[in-house]
Amino acid sequence: MGVYVHIPFCEQKCHYCDFHSVVVSDQDRLSVTGSYLVSLHKEARYWSSVWGGEALFALFVGGGTPTVLPAEELADLIAFLRTELPFVDDPEITIEANPHSLTYMGARLLRQAGVNRVSLGVQAFQDHLLRGIGRIHSAEQARESVQTLKKAGLTNINLDLMFGLPGQTSHEWADTLRQTVALGPSHISCYSLILEEGTPMEKWVREGLVHVPGDDQQAEMYALACKMLTKAGYEHYEISNFSEPGFSCRHNLLYWHNKPFIGLGTGATGYVQQCRYTNTTDIQEYLRTWGEGPPAFRWSEQVSRDQEMDETMMVGMRLLGGVDEAAFRARYQVSFRDLYSDAIEELMKRGLVQFSAGSLQVTQRGLFLENQVSLAFLR
Ligand code: SF4
Incomplete structure (x- = not known):
């Protein structure tokens, strides 16, 4: 179980x-962010009374860009959460950071507060590509950030990378992967650029002003990442994630195992006592709510046992280790072979999944069609 902030x-x-x-x-930083942190405290207190005593193993501070806030304030927040909620003595504590807003002193303070993992939004090592997607940092700042973190004693580092960027060539992607491996992070995430409706990028691509690599080229880029990173000794443990042995992200594994977690802050999603909720994304409403009344969920839903089983299969199939048959049976007292026999048979016929070491897993071919694999378990 864990906490996302x-x-x-x-x-x-x-x-x-x-x-x-x-x-x-x-200017805002002094007023809005101060009130926001006060509301986060209040929200954490609320969930502390609802959650009960189950041990929490991971804390993930994400965004947005958490390191936009002064490190002292983040350190205070982490200290508060660790006192208020039942964390184990040595939880994994991850913070997302932007190379542009990371300093040595900040990193030291965060480490003293218990942060033991940093996820850096690097995306690419070519400045023109970074500018093209509106990132504020440069490739050099990304390289320096890794050294800064290591110097501050934060050696468990994830680098977030993106492929399928406007104008990105396979050669540039290979170069980004090479430079990443050379920096020696313990964890690497590779995501393809998703053109989300309502973003400038989606509009520019739709209007033909910007060109992104096509599906085939993106599939090649993904295949290249799998090949280069596994060759460099990283374990490919989730569709988009690679780690040195023993360094998979404990917090994200909670999602992929469909376990309960508390979500704090605007837009955060949580899963507590079979209730899945998403907080309001209206910051003013969030501040008002925690000043006076009950939580302002944008959405919440009681999850039935059937729904939870479907979700456990859907998210679990993202893991290359797949869904463990015995663990599923122990959790739900039913075999997934019986529940999803048609879906499994169909996926096996298409060569997208296989049984191995007591688990149902995606095949190499299934990796590229993971959406179809997941959807097959939605009843
Ligand atoms: S992608 Fe850019 S704008 Fe979006 S949360 Fe990350 S740093 Fe902020």
Whole structure:
């Protein structure tokens, strides 16, 4: 079980981004972010009374760009959460950071507060590609950030990369992968650029002003990442994620195992006592709510046992280790072979899944068609 905290502030909006985040100026930083942190405290207190005593193994502070906030404030927040909620003594504590807003002193403070994992939004190592997607940092800043983190004693580092960027060639993608491996992070995430409706990038591509690599080229880029990263010694443990042995992300594994977690902050999603909820994305409403009344969910739903089983299969098939048959039976007292016999038979016929080591897993071919594999378990 774990906790996700959303910090919805960024220095500028990237062209492709549809995550919930707002741009804050230096002025706002003093007023809005201060009130936001107070509300986060109140929300954490609320969930602390609802959650019960089940141990929490991971804390993930994401965004937005958490490092937009002063490191002292983030450190105070982490200290507060660790006192208020039943964390184990040595939880995995991850913070997302942007190379542009990361300093040595900040990293030291975060480490002292218990942060032991940092996820850096690097995306690419070519400045023209970074500019093209509206990132605020440069390739050099990304390289320096990794050294800064290591110097501050934060050695468990994830680098987020993106492929399928406007104008990106396979050669540039290979170069990004090579430079990433050379920096020696313990974890690497590779995501393809998704053209989300309502973003400038989607509009520019739709209007023909910007060109992105086609599906075939993106599939080649993905295949290249799988090949280069596994050759470099990384374990490919989830569709988009690679880690050194023993360094898979404990927090994200909770999602892929469909386990309960508390979500704090605007737009955060949580799953507590069979209830899945998403908080309001309206910051003012969020501040008002935690000033006076009950939580302002944008959406919430009681999840039935059947729904949970479907979801467990759908997210579990993202893991290359697949869904463990015995663990599923122990959790739900039923075999997934019986529940999803038609779906499994069909997927096996298409060569997308296989049984191996007591688990149902995606095949190499299934990796490229993961959406279809997941959807097959939605009853
Ligand atoms: S830094 Fe991340 S959250 Fe902020 S605008 Fe860019 S992609 Fe979105």
